[in-house]
Amino acid sequence: MESPAPRVRPYLYYDLAVSVCPVCLRRIDGKILIEGDAVFLAKRCPEHGSTKVLIADDSDYYRRSREVFLKPPEMPLRYNTPVRWGCPYDCGLCPDHEQHSCLTIVEITDHCNLRCPVCYAESGPDRPGFQPLAEVEAMLDAVVRNEGRPDVVQLSGGEPTLHPRFFEILDAARARPIRHLMVNTNGIRIARDEAFASRLAEYRKGFEVYLQFDSFEGPALHTLRGADLRSIRERALTRLNELEISTTLVATLERGVNDHEIGAIIDFALTQPCVRGVTFQPIQAAGRIEGVDPERNRLTLTEVRRGITSQSSVFKPEDIIPVPCHPDCLAMGYALKTAAGTLPLTGLIDPMVLIEGARNTIVFEQDPGLRDRLFKLFSTSHSPESQAGSLRELLCCLPAIAAPEALGYDNVFRVLIVQFMDAYSLDVRSVKKSCIHIVHPKDHRLIPFDTYNLFYRDGRETRLQELREALDRAGAGFRGLTS
Ligand code: SF4
Ligand code: SF4
Ligand SMILES: [Zn+2]
DSSP states (O other), X not given: OOOOOOOOOSSEEEEEEEEEOTTTOOEEEEEEEEETTEEEEEEEETTTEEEEEEEESOHHHHHHHHHTSOOOOOOOSOOSSXXXXXXXXXXXXXXXXXXXXXEEEEEOBSBOSOOOSEETTOOBTTOOOBOOXXXXXXXXXXXXXXXXXXXXXXXXXXXXXXXXXXXXXXXXXXXXXXXXXXXXXXXXXXXXXXXXXXXXXXXXXXXXXXXXXXXSOHHHHHHHHSSOXXXXXXXXXXXXXXXXXXXXXXXXXXXXXXXXXXXXXXXXXTTOTTEEEEEEXXXXXXXXXXXXXTTTSOOOHHHHHHHHHHHOSSOOGGGSEEOTTXXXXXXXXEEEEXXXXXXXXXXXXXXXXXXXXXXXXXXGGGSHHHHHHHHHHSOTTOOHHHHHHHHHHHHXXXXXXXXXXSOOGGGEEEEEEEOOOOTTTOOHHHHTTOOEEEEOTTTOOEEEHHHIIIIXXXXXXXXXXXXXXXXXXXXXXXXXXXX
């Protein structure tokens, strides 16, 4: 007699998940499945069928980020919406959210001098409109009402440097208790307009330019940005170095286009005195994503992490760890830039403290003092100045470290991976911890950036309203957990 087929499924059923259908955005149940190193989110819409999307290709890292990097949520001073239809239909911030705004984005225009094939804001030269100064001030006030003393506010768009009242907006931000101000820019104005760049330098304290910087290759720039921006980037960086304006390079990564340049971007960034770090952002399937197949082309955080450690010699795997505010979607690593060279942070820490030998397990979590200081350093809410401060605190609590005596923020170099979720990868458990939020331009709610691009940007709330009404008709308005 034939033996029966084994009744074992070829994966681990790790968790239940709540997600949305990528077609109709209806909230649906899913499962997190682990197959070897790969982690999938599998889900089924009664109308549009099943999807199974890779969300990580390193299941050990994924599990550690969920199980080890937990800290009590830090909350805002107030919430902007009630819990009524359930997550993610109630943004925000509603009382069910589990982390305050470490970084808040304020979009001051939809207008842009580029028309990138990949732009979640669908900005371009054809999109007119600048937020009036009074509106921008009201948006900044909304951030201050929620946060008290906001950690990081990022002016964005569109291209914010094109706003005719740009410097008045910087003054308005300065007049509020914002710890750190960033401007997210494609660099064209900084490269081309010397007077503009010099005036920008007057704001350099507590200020950082978040400079789009995706590739050294013309064809890749054409794919991502619709233009070969190499000389623009070079001129912008020359100016930023001359003017000593703290800068983070921001690389949007697309599989097969520029994901082989991760190491080259880090190595280049380390040679630029004004550059404090690099942020890598795999493409989110939202807005304009011309030529991108969101199921096939997606690049996960763990793949970017591997790119950082395999393409450049600066960081080792243990250097790039989950950010405890939102460990599923953010990972970070530090290095010290000194005259003697570049040293990753874990190179400064006694390996016995950090790593448990062959098992390669970081054991810092067993030392509460070290754990708290590491968690503080590995937070989204840092400016270059405060990073240097937290790093100094951390190093002081470690025995026998050869840290440079005068550790300033120009010694600190940070890599950050920021993965935004989209309709394919949305995991409601995780999005509740999102700490990068955006101010809604009309009613000034603070909304997680992930759900904003899915449900709340421009006219998209019309679809959301239909979903909410369907819940009301079914008498199924989920009432949430905390109200
Ligand atoms: S994502 Fe956060 S703010 Fe939005 S509905 Fe869910 S818990 Fe509320
Ligand atoms: S991605 Fe940035 S630079 Fe490109 S069109 Fe959008 S706003 Fe402009
Ligand atoms: Zn559907």
